[in-house]
Amino acid sequence: MKILVTGGAGYIGGTVSRLLLERGHEVTVFDSLCHSRRSAIAEGVTFVEGDLADSALLEKTLNAGKFDGVLHFAALIEAGESMKQPEVYFRNNTAGTLTLLEAMLATGHNKLVFSSTAACYGEPEKTPITEEARLAPTNAYGESKLLSEHMMRWMHHSHGLRYAALRYFNVAGAIPGYGENHEPESHLIPLVLDVALGRRASIKIFGQDYPTPDGTCVRDYVHVQDLADAHLLALAALEDKAPLIYNLGSGTGFTVLEVIESVRRVTGKEIPVELCPRRPGDPAVLVASSEKIQQELGWKPQFAKLDSIIESAWIWHQQLHR
Numbered sequence: 001m002k003i004l005v006t007g008g009a010g011y012i013g014g015t016v017s018r019l020l021l022e023r024g025h026e027v028t029v030f031d032s033l034c035h036s037r038r039s040a041i042a043e044g045v046t047f048v049e050g051d052l053a054d055s056a057l058l059e060k061t062l063n064a065g066k067f068d069g070v071l072h073f074a075a076l077i078e079a080g081e082s083m084k085q086p087e088v089y090f091r092n093n094t095a096g097t098l099t100l101l102e103a104m105l106a107t108g109h110n111k112l113v114f115s116s117t118a119a120c121y122g123e124p125e126k127t128p129i130t131e132e133a134r135l136a137p138t139n140a141y142g143e144s145k146l147l148s149e150h151m152m153r154w155m156h157h158s159h160g161l162r163y164a165a166l167r168y169f170n171v172a173g174a175i176p177g178y179g180e181n182h183e184p185e186s187h188l189i190p191l192v193l194d195v196a197l198g199r200r201a202s203i204k205i206f207g208q209d210y211p212t213p214d215g216t217c218v219r220d221y222v223h224v225q226d227l228a229d230a231h232l233l234a235l236a237a238l239e240d241k242a243p244l245i246y247n248l249g250s251g252t253g254f255t256v257l258e259v260i261e262s263v264r265r266v267t268g269k270e271i272p273v274e275l276c277p278r279r280p281g282d283p284a285v286l287v288a289s290s291e292k293i294q295q296e297l298g299w300k301p302q303f304a305k306l307d308s309i310i311e312s313a314w315i316w317h318q319q320l321h322r
């Protein structure tokens with residue numbers, strides 16, 4: 001297949017690009033490099049440097065490629081930052097997605113897999129979270145993604161857009177030779193690994209008074225390779241059924257302190273911590289039920305254990321900062 005990957009210079013888009021190439025697909029990456037590096041782009045892809053706001057370039061790229069599907073990863077991703085500058089998130093993520101949807105319609109492309117997020121749910125009423133749960137984001141980032149899902153639903157209704165919205169929980173880990181390298185980094189696991197490498201003095205713990213077993217936030221960490229597999233399954237399934245809406249998580253939650261403990265086990269390093277106030281917009285607990293995609297598409301996550309996810313991230317992190 002010929003696939004357009006927006007955000008393909010990033011962590012998850014870069015991983016999926018590599019997997020697509022490995023499986024014999026042709027990949028075009030569309031990325032502005034606003035939060036990534038040219039060196040992260042997989043060898044063997046066609047690269048178009050551009051912003052989602054550039055509808056002419058999007059249309060040109062789509063017309064030239066005549067793609068079998070679009071995987072849309074490009075977005076700003078920091079929940080904390082989105083609380084300080086919500087307008088930037090709505091412009092880049094929501095308006096950017098609308099521009100992409102319009103360009104797809106204008107060029108006769110109707111298959112899309114969208115990177116959605118657990119942040120669409122906000123503070124859940126029940127755990128684990130199923131796809132039918134209330135959608136009430138507690139941060140502007142989550143809202144920017146939920147609004148994108150709403151637009152896709154209407155484009156499906158009025159124009160027959162065939163889309164899958166994959167609501168990822170916390171993506172972590174690395175494939176051999178490629179992993180997380182956000183600039184700036186805000187995610188817990190790479191930051192704790194930085195402490196293990198001695199690149200940071202300590203890890204900040206945001207909030208110790210949440211209603212959780214040890215007072216720190218609970219998250220569901222899913223390996224990026226498992227996530228990548230789900231994209232290929234979803235793209236294939238869009239032939240028969242649309243829209244598709246699936247959670248992607250491991251089904252198990254870990255507190256921030258448990259993640260730090262796992263890093264201590266895997267790396268054998270001391271990890272000094274610094275107790276800090278809550279980060280605005282953070283829900284206390286986010287744990288997925290991914291039963292639906294397992295049953296309907298046969299998705300089988302291979303990385304069940306937090307230690308093995310962190311182990312893969314640790315191998316990559318050491319290579320990255322050698």
Ligand SMILES: NC(=O)c1ccc[n+]([C@@H]2O[C@H](COP(=O)([O-])OP(=O)(O)OC[C@H]3O[C@@H](n4cnc5c(N)ncnc54)[C@H](O)[C@@H]3O)[C@@H](O)[C@H]2O)c1
Pocket residue numbers: 006007008009010011012013030031032033034035036050051052053072073074075076077092096115116117118167168169170171172182
């Ligand atoms: N990392 C996670 O845990 C997680 C969880 C849930 C959802 N997601 C979603 O997955 C997707 C990928 O996340 P990631 O961790 O790989 O992030 P990332 O920052 O590594 O990658 C995003 C890429 O999109 C590009 N980009 C951003 N805005 C752009 C624009 N307007 N035009 C063109 N390119 C643009 C950036 O340069 C970057 O290369 C995002 O949509 C994110 O919201 C990530």
Ligand SMILES: O=c1ccn([C@@H]2O[C@H](COP(=O)(O)OP(=O)(O)O[C@H]3O[C@H](CO)[C@@H](O)[C@H](O)[C@H]3O)[C@@H](O)[C@H]2O)c(=O)[nH]1
Pocket residue numbers: 077078079117118119168169170171186187188189191203204205206207217218219256279282286
């Ligand atoms: O230095 C840090 C960084 C994070 N945390 C906490 O660790 C947890 C995980 O945080 P982080 O790794 O930043 O991820 P999230 O904010 O949970 O967001 C991720 O997971 C969401 C889905 O759950 C996605 O939508 C987002 O794109 C993705 O960044 C949260 O409770 C944070 O408060 C700390 O205590 N200290």
